[in-house]
Amino acid sequence: MFSKDGKAKDATPPRICDVVWHDGKFIKWNDARVHVMSHVLHYGSSIFEGIRCYSTKRGPAVFRLKEHMQRFLNSAKIYRMDHTWSLDQLCDASVDLVRRSDLEQCYIRPILFRSLDEERPAFGVNPFPNPLACYIGAWDWGKYLGDDAIEKGVDVCVSTWNRLTPNSMPAMAKSGANYMNSQLIKMEALLNGFAEGIALDDRGYVSEGSGENIFVVSGDVVLTPPLSSSILAGITRDSVIQICHELGITVKERSIQRAALYVSDELFFSGTAAEITPIRSVDRITVGAGGRGKITTCIQKAFFEITKGERVAPGDWLTYVNASASKPDNNGHKVKEVISTPSGAGNESAVKYQTAATE
Numbered sequence: 015m016f017s018k019d020g021k022a023k024d025a026t027p028p029r030i031c032d033v034v035w036h037d038g039k040f041i042k043w044n045d046a047r048v049h050v051m052s053h054v055l056h057y058g059s060s061i062f063e064g065i066r067c068y069s070t071k072r073g074p075a076v077f078r079l080k081e082h083m084q085r086f087l088n089s090a091k092i093y094r095m096d097h098t099w100s101l102d103q104l105c106d107a108s109v110d111l112v113r114r115s116d117l118e119q120c121y122i123r124p125i126l127f128r129s130l131d132e133e134r135p136a137f138g139v140n141p142f143p144n145p146l147a148c149y150i151g152a153w154d155w156g157k158y159l160g161d162d163a164i165e166k167g168v169d170v171c172v173s174t175w176n177r178l179t180p181n182s183m184p185a186m187a188k189s190g191a192n193y194m195n196s197q198l199i200k201m202e203a204l205l206n207g208f209a210e211g212i213a214l215d216d217r218g219y220v221s222e223g224s225g226e227n228i229f230v231v232s233g234d235v236v237l238t239p240p241l242s243s244s245i246l247a248g249i250t251r252d253s254v255i256q257i258c259h260e261l262g263i264t265v266k267e268r269s270i271q272r273a274a275l276y277v278s279d280e281l282f283f284s285g286t287a288a289e290i291t292p293i294r295s296v297d298r299i300t301v302g303a304g305g306r307g308k309i310t311t312c313i314q315k316a317f318f319e320i321t322k323g324e325r326v327a328p329g330d331w332l333t334y335v336n337a338s339a340s341k342p343d344n345n346g347h348k349v350k351e352v353i354s355t356p357s358g359a360g361n362e363s364a365v366k367y368q369t370a371a372t373e
């Protein structure tokens with residue numbers, strides 16, 4: 015019934031961190047399981063994050079950890095998930111998880127969801143009777159849109175599916191349920207031979223990809239849809255905006271018509287998974303010269319230098335996982351020391367790590 019296109023994607027199993035953080039404790043990967051009657055499986059009641067940890071000369075460094083965890087807390091608040099985790103506890107747990115893995119670089123996935131109380135089960139839509147469960151896992155994830163994508167760019171389409179409307183499902187919450195819309199966009203794109211789909215908002219303006227924000231380069235100006243176009247407020251999007259400011263590139267948040275994609279000089283996606291991925295065609299119409307454009311290259315270069323710790327970031331963007339708090343900061347970097355109680359409640363050793371503004 016369905017074409018096989020796209021089914022080979024993600025077929026190679028990634029390297030996985032064999033422990034998972036669960037509500038303050040580390041458990042084995044194989045023990046991180048839920049009951050099939052859990053509320054989340056039936057009603058989509060989860061919120062989550064996607065965070066990259068990069069390999070640097072000073073060991074693994076988590077990119078914009080606090081901002082991701084703040085968005086995680088915001089998503090939980092929107093969905094009235096009354097948990098007890100603080101920003102610092104979640105950040106510490108993530109750092110501790112990476113430290114316990116042998117991964118030099120990885121993708122970190124915190125998730126909070128409505129589970130099942132097996133003693134007193136509740137099966138209705140009302141989420142309140144169901145207990146919450148919080149997990150953080152990690153694995154090594156390669157290039158999200160293909161190995162060549164970062165250099166050569168990807169071919170994409172405009173989806174027949176619209177993005178969520180602001181008062182149906184809030185796009186600014188990173189909820190699992192939102193990704194049913196993303197899956198429709200992604201499957202349609204893959205089955206039609208494209209790497210990704212771009213969704214329009216309910217008014218017909220450009221919104222975002224199934225898992226990425228989008229940027230349009232017109233002349234020497236960079237444009238991106240505003241939050242009112244039902245986008246996720248991407249951390250990478252914010253990083254691109256700040257990098258543009260540093261590079262002296264004019265960047266504006268604007269409603270963008272679909273046709274503007276076809277006549278733009280350059281286009282690119284931004285996202286934790288996709289990083290900065292150039293777009294070389296939309297609906298089989300070549301964008302600019304059909305490859306990675308000059309401005310995209312410039313922004314991408316700065317972005318990767320920052321994530322590798324080789325360029326001064328505009329803020330405290332890297333959290334070094336293995337840095338010892340007692341090690342003096344000889345390079346003039348701004349160092350913030352965080353004493354973590356790594357796994358929240360009742361954990362053994364206190365662990366220290368540094369957040370450096372720059373490398």
Ligand SMILES: Cc1ncc(COP(=O)(O)O)c(C=O)c1O
Nearest residue numbers: 225226227246248249250285286
């Ligand atoms: C729908 C959607 N938009 C945008 C993004 C980019 O957000 P970020 O840069 O924070 O990863 C993502 C990825 O998380 C996403 O899933």
